[in-house]
Amino acid sequence: xxxxxxxxxxxxxxxxxxxxxxxxxxxxxxxxxxxxxxxxxxxxxxxxxxxxxxxxxxxxxxxxxxxxxxxxxxxxxxxxxxxxxxxxxxxxxxxxxxxxxxxxxxxxxxxxxxxxxxxxxxxxxxxxxxxxxxxxxxxxxxxxxxxxxxxxxxxxxxxxxxxxxxxxxxxxxxxxxxxxxxxxxxxxxxxxxxxxxxxxxxxx
Amino acid sequence: xxxxxxxxxxxxxxxxxxxxxxxxxxxxxxxxxxxxxxxxxxxxxxxxxxxxxxxxxxxxxxxxxxxxxxxxxxxxxxxxxxxxxxxxxxxxxxxxxxxxxxxxxxxxxxxxxxxxxxxxx
Numbered sequence: 001x002x003x004x005x006x007x008x009x010x011x012x013x014x015x016x017x018x019x020x021x022x023x024x025x026x027x028x029x030x031x032x033x034x035x036x037x038x039x040x041x042x043x044x045x046x047x048x049x050x051x052x053x054x055x056x057x058x059x060x061x062x063x064x065x066x067x068x069x070x071x072x073x074x075x076x077x078x079x080x081x082x083x084x085x086x087x088x089x090x091x092x093x094x095x096x097x098x099x100x101x102x103x104x105x106x107x108x109x110x111x112x113x114x115x116x117x118x119x120x121x122x123x124x125x126x127x128x129x130x131x132x133x134x135x136x137x138x139x140x141x142x143x144x145x146x147x148x149x150x151x152x153x154x155x156x157x158x159x160x161x162x163x164x165x166x167x168x169x170x171x172x173x174x175x176x177x178x179x180x181x182x183x184x185x186x187x188x189x190x191x192x193x194x195x196x197x198x199x200x201x202x203x204x
Numbered sequence: 205x206x207x208x209x210x211x212x213x214x215x216x217x218x219x220x221x222x223x224x225x226x227x228x229x230x231x232x233x234x235x236x237x238x239x240x241x242x243x244x245x246x247x248x249x250x251x252x253x254x255x256x257x258x259x260x261x262x263x264x265x266x267x268x269x270x271x272x273x274x275x276x277x278x279x280x281x282x283x284x285x286x287x288x289x290x291x292x293x294x295x296x297x298x299x300x301x302x303x304x305x306x307x308x309x310x311x312x313x314x315x316x317x318x319x320x321x322x323x324x325x
Contacts, residue, residue: 029247029250029251032247032250033243033247036243036246036247037243040239040242040243041228041229041231041239042224042228044228044231044235044239045224045227045228054235058235058238058239058242061239061242062242062245062246065242065243065245065246066245066246066249068246069246069247069249069250070249073250142219142223143223143226143227146220146223146224147227162224165217165220165221166221166224166225193217196220197216200216200220
């Protein structure tokens with residue numbers, strides 16, 4: 001597969017490292033709070049796109065904040081963004097693993113039961129037609145289609161897209177946040193762009 | 205515009221980013237409140253615990269108790285000194301190792317002692 005060489009339009013206003021942190025590293029509590037304030041909404045939306053559940057997403061973001069502050073707050077502020085998303089990624093992976101285990105057990109216990117729908121993954125999948133915040137805010141089909149397309153993406157592709165395009169991390173930072181190589185980031189991103197482009201062609 | 209047109213590619217990405225920004229910017233108040241609480245709770249881990257708070261609280265409580273016992277008027281009447289004395293005497297009787305019969309005959313011994321004194325005088 002060819003790797004996209006298109007320039008990703010990253011707005012500098014979304015780069016924490018560019019805009020909010022000077023060369024002098026500071027671990028001041030106010031800077032830490034500002035950083036969390038800066039990333040929390042997007043982190044929540046990312047978690048929500050991954051889980052399709054607001055409450056679960058809020059819990060995961062809270063866990064990520066706790067883990068980040070506990071383990072990485074003393075790190076240079078220039079490293080905070082990839083580290084925070086690394087923690088969030090870890091929490092999301094844990095959540096998916098727990099969910100898979102739960103689904104398997106449910107399938108075992110409900111196989112003998114009359115209700116076969118409970119173990120049905122399709123029945124348990126999030127309702128993609130349910131209007132999310134995008135639709136409520138913009139009221140446009142483009143917003144809903146974007147959200148649906150993002151939810152349908154494999155998690156690694158979605159993560160690469162959101163971190164790179166939306167959060168504005170560079171390739172190296174995205175790789176650090178995802179715990180993979182820069183080459184993998186480029187591959188995931190290229191596939192994500194292709195899939196999204198196909199899904200949203202009408203709105204592109 | 206062709207599908208491979210980089211300009212077109214950038215345009216839809218900018219549009220997608222704007223839509224995502226709208227979704228993040230328009231979160232409801234309850235969600236924002238929960239995010240705020242989560243952030244504060246996370247930051248609390250780093251805030252130093254107030255080690256002086258416990259001793260200060262204990263000292264304050266002691267001072268308050270002292271003031272209450274010293275200055276507040278007692279509502280009930282002062283305990284009767286005779287009653288207190290009798291109660292103390294009863295307590296001595298119960299807790300003593302001496303036989304109860306000895307105490308039952310105590311009046312007789314007192315009378316006997318008085319008789320002896322009268323005879324002596």
